[in-house]
Amino acid sequence: MSPEIIRLLWQSCLETFYMVTVSSLVSFALGMPLGVLLTITGKGHIKENPKVNQGVGAVINAIRSTPFIILMVAIVPFTRWVVGSSIGTTAAIVPLTVSATPFVARIVESSLKEVPHGVVEAALSMGSTPLEVIYKVLLPEALSGIILGLTLTVVSLIGYSAMAGVIGGGGLGDLAIRYGYQRFEEKVMIATVVILIFIVQLVQSSGDFLSRKTDKSRL
Amino acid sequence: MIKIDNLTKTYTSKEGDIQALKGVSLYVGRGRIFGVIGQSGAGKSTLIRCINMLERPTSGTVTVDGKDMGALTGKELLRARQEISMIFQHFNLLASRTVFDNVAYPLEIQGLKKSAITERVLPLLELVGLHERARYYPSQLSGGQKQRVGIARALASRPKVLLCDEATSALDPQTTKSILALLKDINKKFDLTIVLITHEMIVIKEICDKVAVIENGRIVEEGGVLEVFTNPRTQTAREFIGTVISQHLPPFLSEIGLSPVPVDSGKLLVRLSFIGASAGQPILAGAIRAYNVDISIIYGNIDSIKDTPFGTLIAEVSGKSDDINSALAYFGRQNLRVEVLGYVP
């Protein structure tokens, strides 16, 4: 492989890293509160509220059922409004975040729902406020599951980021398509796939490790 | 300490309304251990959860330590709950926290400083016998140990009332006894009022002062434990008592077929129940001497509730019919409860 290709690979790695990191962090930050909201407004929970629950749920389902490639194009005006441009690596972060946030919300919701109701009830019986129930009971009790879910989100984002080439996002996936597929440079193709596999493995095993570390229910 | 007045609770659902409580009134004095016993679905959990407003009653009032629980505002209710602790059948500990941190939880939410928390938690762990397990997680403990953590956690906020929702139902008999002993101990030590619900009569017999029998959302019988045990008025109460003390005739007796009218043999089968002091006195010997009857004991058992012995004897009394009647009257005067079972054919 020529030094030029190596340089391109390295640059693509950085682009992928940038897109995935920022969109992961932002979607965690937005998706977590949504997941909490979905949980506590659910039936029989501490702030049961069917209207809010179904409203938020409907929006989330709508986004989740839109294929990423369509979503990316459909929200171009929004992307331009947020980052000032609709093409480029930074611009790709917006659709990635928009599609990952509902995913995170659902994953957090399902982890929080795993917390036995009796535990919440015990906290309430001790005079906990709803906020205390969330921060001191629900989130810590569900942490291990949430970590696994977030790991899954990151892995999916790595996959989706490959489609960012459509709007000039760059990254490893884009490189593989441009060089490997369109110019028949097999080596580039193989190199990007190997790097992607390596990154996904690394993310997954770190996630598994952290999840195991925080799971105190099986010691 | 706790006054429950005409409490009702109706659950509404698509499938229709369920009246879980149909007008329950109870009074629990300070420092008492009050038991509520009932079959599954009788409304026990609903009742106890209405005391701290985990469940909002449909109508009626609950007063705890002079406070009308239903009328408290949000903040007041949270404060009131800190004085009413609760323990649960499935312990409901925080799996992500150590034993120490579980007991510390109620103090954390009260805003106590770290040092103050440690000062309170350690003696509590000592009290429940788990000071060496402070750094363990709940998943590393046995059921009995988990309930001890639950009890320590419940005591941390120095409550006036402890509510126990089937606190021993998930434990084996041996562990149940030790947890009950612990509850009795803290009841004395802290002058703690305890309300416990259960479907196990052994729990009532072991530690309660008073008992109420709940059936289908209503209290059908209530009284001192000894009183209810020795003189149950409802079939439900009798069945529960039957689970710890056999009320039935031994099989061999029911097989021979007793006659309700005197027969030639002149042998009368009676059940004598005795409570307290009379249990220790030689009443039978007295009757034999004074009334010229023969008495042979067929079957008997003796038990004690809160240090008061009580028991039942099934005895065969034979002799002249007048003598037998005098003997039975004599038993009555000695505070034995006499129940004529029939004549032996």
Ligand SMILES: Nc1ncnc2c1ncn2[C@@H]1O[C@H](COP(=O)(O)OP(=O)(O)OP(=O)(O)O)[C@@H](O)[C@H]1O
């Ligand atoms: N949240 C609820 N929604 C609808 N019905 C309920 C609810 N909780 C309890 N019930 C009904 O109310 C009745 C009393 O239930 P409760 O849980 O108080 O019984 P219990 O005496 O505690 O029974 P167990 O010994 O099985 O715990 C039951 O018929 C039950 O089905």
Ligand SMILES: [Mg+2]
């Ligand atoms: Mg129950």
